[in-house]
Amino acid sequence: MRDLETDLEELRESYTSGKTKEASWRKSQLNALLTILKEKEKDIFNALEHDLGKHYAEAYRDEVGTLTKSVNLALSSLKDWMAAKKAKLPLPAFPSTAEVFPEPLGVVLIFSSWNFPFGLSLEPLIGAVAAGNAVVLKPSELAPASSSLLATTISTYLDKKAVKVIEGGQVVGEHLLSYKWDKIFFTGSSRVARAVMTAAVKHITPVTLELGGKCPAIFDSFSSSWDKEMVIKRVLGGKFGTCSGQVCIGIDYILVQEGYAPTLVELLKNRTVKMFGENPRETKSMARIINKQHFSRLKNLLDDPSVKSCIVHGGGMDEHNLFIEPTILMNPPLEASIMTDEIFGPLLPIITLKKIEDSIGFINSRPKPLAIYAFTRNETLQKRIVSETSSGSVTFNDAVIQYAADTVPFGGIGESGFGRYHGKFSFDAFTHEKAVISRGMISEFWFRFPPWDDNKLALTKKAYSFDYFGFLLVLLGLKK
Amino acid sequence: MAEDSETKKVFDAEAAASLMKDLRGSYASGRTRSYEWRVAQLKNMMKIVDDHEQDILDAIRADLCKPDQEAYIAEISIMKSSCMRALGELHRWMKPEKVKTSVTTFPSSAEIVSEPLGVVLIIGAWNFPLLLSLDPAIGAIAAGNAVVLKPSELCPATSSLIAKLVGKYLDSSCVRVVEGAVAETSALLEQKWDKIFFTGSGRVGRIVLAAAAKHLTPVTLELGGKCPVVVDSDINLPVAINRIAGGKWTSNNGQACIAPDYLITTKDFAPKLIDALKHQLEAWYGKDPLESKDLAHIVNSHHFDRLLKLLDDDKVSGKIIHGGQRDKANLKFAPTILLDVPEDSLIMGEEIFGPLLPIFTPGKRFVPTVGPLFQTGSLFRRQNNNVDKLEECFDMIISRGKPLAAYLFTNNKKLKKKFVKTVSAGGLVINDTVLHFAEKTLPFGGVGESGMGSYHGKFSYDNFSHRKSVLYKGFAGDASARYPPYSDRKLKFLKALLSGSVIGVILALIGWS
Numbered sequence: 001m002r003d004l005e006t007d008l009e010e011l012r013e014s015y016t017s018g019k020t021k022e023a024s025w026r027k028s029q030l031n032a033l034l035t036i037l038k039e040k041e042k043d044i045f046n047a048l049e050h051d052l053g054k055h056y057a058e059a060y061r062d063e064v065g066t067l068t069k070s071v072n073l074a075l076s077s078l079k080d081w082m083a084a085k086k087a088k089l090p091l092p093a094f095p096s097t098a099e100v101f102p103e104p105l106g107v108v109l110i111f112s113s114w115n116f117p118f119g120l121s122l123e124p125l126i127g128a129v130a131a132g133n134a135v136v137l138k139p140s141e142l143a144p145a146s147s148s149l150l151a152t153t154i155s156t157y158l159d160k161k162a163v164k165v166i167e168g169g170q171v172v173g174e175h176l177l178s179y180k181w182d183k184i185f186f187t188g189s190s191r192v193a194r195a196v197m198t199a200a201v202k203h204i205t206p207v208t209l210e211l212g213g214k215c216p217a218i219f220d221s222f223s224s225s226w227d228k229e230m231v232i233k234r235v236l237g238g239k240f241g242t243c244s245g246q247v248c249i250g251i252d253y254i255l256v257q258e259g260y261a262p263t264l265v266e267l268l269k270n271r272t273v274k275m276f277g278e279n280p281r282e283t284k285s286m287a288r289i290i291n292k293q294h295f296s297r298l299k300n301l302l303d304d305p306s307v308k309s310c311i312v313h314g315g316g317m318d319e320h321n322l323f324i325e326p327t328i329l330m331n332p333p334l335e336a337s338i339m340t341d342e343i344f345g346p347l348l349p350i351i352t353l354k355k356i357e358d359s360i361g362f363i364n365s366r367p368k369p370l371a372i373y374a375f376t377r378n379e380t381l382q383k384r385i386v387s388e389t390s391s392g393s394v395t396f397n398d399a400v401i402q403y404a405a406d407t408v409p410f411g412g413i414g415e416s417g418f419g420r421y422h423g424k425f426s427f428d429a430f431t432h433e434k435a436v437i438s439r440g441m442i443s444e445f446w447f448r449f450p451p452w453d454d455n456k457l458a459l460t461k462k463a464y465s466f467d468y469f470g471f472l473l474v475l476l477g478l479k480k
Numbered sequence: 481m482a483e484d485s486e487t488k489k490v491f492d493a494e495a496a497a498s499l500m501k502d503l504r505g506s507y508a509s510g511r512t513r514s515y516e517w518r519v520a521q522l523k524n525m526m527k528i529v530d531d532h533e534q535d536i537l538d539a540i541r542a543d544l545c546k547p548d549q550e551a552y553i554a555e556i557s558i559m560k561s562s563c564m565r566a567l568g569e570l571h572r573w574m575k576p577e578k579v580k581t582s583v584t585t586f587p588s589s590a591e592i593v594s595e596p597l598g599v600v601l602i603i604g605a606w607n608f609p610l611l612l613s614l615d616p617a618i619g620a621i622a623a624g625n626a627v628v629l630k631p632s633e634l635c636p637a638t639s640s641l642i643a644k645l646v647g648k649y650l651d652s653s654c655v656r657v658v659e660g661a662v663a664e665t666s667a668l669l670e671q672k673w674d675k676i677f678f679t680g681s682g683r684v685g686r687i688v689l690a691a692a693a694k695h696l697t698p699v700t701l702e703l704g705g706k707c708p709v710v711v712d713s714d715i716n717l718p719v720a721i722n723r724i725a726g727g728k729w730t731s732n733n734g735q736a737c738i739a740p741d742y743l744i745t746t747k748d749f750a751p752k753l754i755d756a757l758k759h760q761l762e763a764w765y766g767k768d769p770l771e772s773k774d775l776a777h778i779v780n781s782h783h784f785d786r787l788l789k790l791l792d793d794d795k796v797s798g799k800i801i802h803g804g805q806r807d808k809a810n811l812k813f814a815p816t817i818l819l820d821v822p823e824d825s826l827i828m829g830e831e832i833f834g835p836l837l838p839i840f841t842p843g844k845r846f847v848p849t850v851g852p853l854f855q856t857g858s859l860f861r862r863q864n865n866n867v868d869k870l871e872e873c874f875d876m877i878i879s880r881g882k883p884l885a886a887y888l889f890t891n892n893k894k895l896k897k898k899f900v901k902t903v904s905a906g907g908l909v910i911n912d913t914v915l916h917f918a919e920k921t922l923p924f925g926g927v928g929e930s931g932m933g934s935y936h937g938k939f940s941y942d943n944f945s946h947r948k949s950v951l952y953k954g955f956a957g958d959a960s961a962r963y964p965p966y967s968d969r970k971l972k973f974l975k976a977l978l979s980g981s982v983i984g985v986i987l988a989l990i991g992w993s
Contacts, residue, residue: 056966056971057966058966060974060975061974061978065975087919087921087922089921098921100922101900197693198690200693201689204685204928206933226955230955241964276965283965387513387595390595394949395951398585398588398953402585404978405949406582409949410949413597413948414696417696418698435907435922437909437912437916449722451774452774457549461552
């Protein structure tokens with residue numbers, strides 16, 4: 001591991017030299033990322049196809065496209081983000097100026113995940129370099145073609161003395177964690193997150209944890225068939241159409257009023273076939289499962305007889321090709337693993353409730369998810385969902401799309417994590433907002449200092465309650 | 481009193497679990513969410529400070545022998561202004577923030593809604609025992625959380641008063657005080673909190689962080705560090721001296737996280753500066769500072785001994801040029817100035833947190849501290865001879881880790897600019913000290929070893945809030961390009977959509993039909 005130490009020392013020196021703080025450096029890195037996304041697009045598509053069997057349209061939609069958007073935003077906003085922000089100061093402190101000066105944290109570590117190996121590596125990286133940090137990125141070893149491509153492109157196009165990709169698995173990850181970082185940004189499971197946060201204790205390193213959870217989709221009834229068509233597509237897109245459901249903000253399960261359930265199931269079944277074909281594996285419209293371990297995990301969820309009997313569509317599994325077809329279940333037992341663990345795969349349980357409003361209590365009795373979805377036009381229900389539930393985010397009448405929005409923060413709460421990013425929030429995630437007050441030397445409030453007496457105390461009280469008139473009176477000796 | 485000691489039980493793991501259960505129940509009921517509840521609590525906090533001002537000053541004096549005026553300025557007045565600000569701004573803070581959305585998610589509208597985190601734990605420190613427990617609580621309550629406060633046990637009179645007053649004035653189904661020391665704090669830390677706010681030392685901060693990691697609980701740590709003061713020669717000396725001495729010795733006799741820890745000035749200016757400081761100290765505290773009623777005491781004999789140990793080294797004690805008087809029995813310690821102690825001495829290795837002020841005059845060779853791996857780069861392995869430019873001492877500051885605050889006295893614009901650019905600290909003040917603590921429009925918090933997270937004013941409210949994204953998607957114009965079956969034409973459309981190009985979208989749509 002000697003190379004690692006040399007690498008890290010080089011990074012620290014790059015940062016200390018001040019070059020990463022320069023706007024020109026930051027712009028050059030962002031432009032380099034843009035170049036990678038343009039010139040290496042085909043290679044990226046190939047890597048994603050290799051690692052996950054993703055169709056290039058999906059790869060563009062979910063990774064290359066959103067990244068391009070994010071880099072462009074960072075480039076056009078950089079000057080604004082880097083500028084110090086003035087704060088108002090109250091009169092007693094006059095003459096002074098106060099501002100908040102954004103500065104980089106230093107040398108930061110990014111752990112990304114295997115399901116969106118480019119997206120989840122480069123979105124945080126954009127924020128880190130825009131904010132002026134030196135960076136180590138450790139991509140997931142479970143997506144080896146993507147990890148390798150990231151390593152070669154970043155070392156070719158970016159400043160390799162200040163931005164490095166270190167590949168490897170758990171051992172490398174643990175070794176990296178033993179060093180001092182100024183920030184750690186982690187995307188992954190809550191199990192590994194605990195280990196990361198524990199390792200961060202030694203150097204009091206701030207962390208951002210982007211985890212997961214069981215993201216529910218509340219499905220209300222729709223009268224208009226236009227509406228129905230629209231939302232069904234979005235539900236399916238947000239489940240089977242996004243990395244085969246292996247996504248932290250994917251719809252995990254659906255909650256629906258029992259009377260409406262049969263309609264819903266029919267709509268889902270019909271549209272699933274239209275979207276993914278009679279033989280989904282042949283149509284290449286779905287990603288495959290990442291590896292045997294996760295495939296077995298998903299298979300086990302269905303092996304439970306009380307769960308298997310609930311399958312109303314799909315259930316077909318091809319272990320050799322790591323492919324599971326879109327599978328819909330009706331009311332599996334709530335204590336079964338499929339309803340207690342995050343599914344992270346193309347299995348969609350539908351849970352029926354007496355009233356759709358019961359979904360709020362159902363969700364609240366479970367850990368806070370990264371996202372809550374609700375498909376409804378009912379504004380009262382919408383308001384209740386926002387104010388009575390807690391989650392990273394709430395999206396109405398669509399799913400997963402919030403990932404592409406850069407004016408709203410993306411992050412979790414409780415078991416789904418803490419911290420956030422996307423848009424300016426990415427820049428902020430890797431920034432220290434340093435308060436700077438600059439005072440003049442002219443006026444002085446002598447009552448700030450000892451020896452103390454009642455008059456001084458009276459002046460202080462007036463000044464701190466911003467009672468300027470009273471202050472003046474005491475000053476003139478007209479009041480005590 | 482006899483009744484209290486009979487009914488007083490040990491606060492153990494079981495008690496902590498039971499407390500958590502109670503508070504979770506109260507929080508789940510939704511009580512803390514309403515504007516009315518929050519305002520009522522904040523108004524009552526104001527009452528605590530207004531109606532019991534003397535009791536509070538008495539308790540702080542009993543615990544720390546802090547002069548009343550100092551306690552008033554540093555604790556009571558800041559509490560009052562925090563309450564007032566929260567009451568005045570709460571409506572605005574609670575409002576959802578509407579944000580723009582782009583073509584990518586068209587058609588849609590979005591907002592960011594602030595919601596409380598849930599049940600939070602605030603652990604206070606001993607040096608500003610009222611403020612550092614209740615001020616964070618203002619933010620937590622304003623944000624709609626249920627709160628447990630654990631004031632410092634090193635200030636028993638204040639801790640007990642806080643418990644009594646909070647119990648009397650605030651809603652005890654949602655706001656509780658747990659008094660105690662290590663055992664009680666450990667029991668509390670075993671529970672799963674939605675947020676922990678800790679003020680104190682880095683050592684205990686790490687214990688808190690480790691406990692939080694088990695539950696993935698977000699944490700704010702307000703720690704400390706060695707806050708340097710750099711003094712240039714082109715300044716208004718009397719004003720500067722007032723502010724430097726004030727920041728050091730009127731802040732609990734140097735026992736404050738943002739008190740100036742050590743001072744750097746040029747060799748030429750040092751004699752004038754030191755002379756002015758000595759005169760100022762005498763004017764404030766008299767010829768025998770141990771007799772002065774205006775100087776706070778050291779909190780306890782453990783910290784007193786710690787300070788003695790810093791002076792224990794001959795190479796250090798020989799550098800005392802002013803002060804040094806102490807009275808252990810009464811925990812009194814006079815303002816003490818030292819000149820050019822060895823940079824690798826203990827007094828320069830840890831946060832002083834007391835009335836000792838080492839002064840440095842770069843111009844001698846210095847050997848930088850060898851920090852943990854990757855804290856100092858090879859940049860610092862050179863040695864400087866005869867450095868008289870103050871800006872070169874910035875290296876010395878940076879090599880010691882990021883402090884909570886750093887101060888510079890100068891009229892030189894270039895020096896100011898360099899200072900702001902190179903020195904990383906929680907906050908910086910030019911031409912004054914400690915002032916930024918009172919300013920509610922600025923975030924107050926550390927970075928690196930000095931902590932994580934910030935508060936004061938709206939930053940307190942945000943600290944205890946989750947800012948939830950809410951996206952409302954419309955039903956018109958969904959691009960089938962989003963969904964399988966995929967094709968090259970769909971890819972073209974997606975490219976246009978994601979680049980935010982409205983024309984591209986239209987063209988792709990027309991070509992698509």
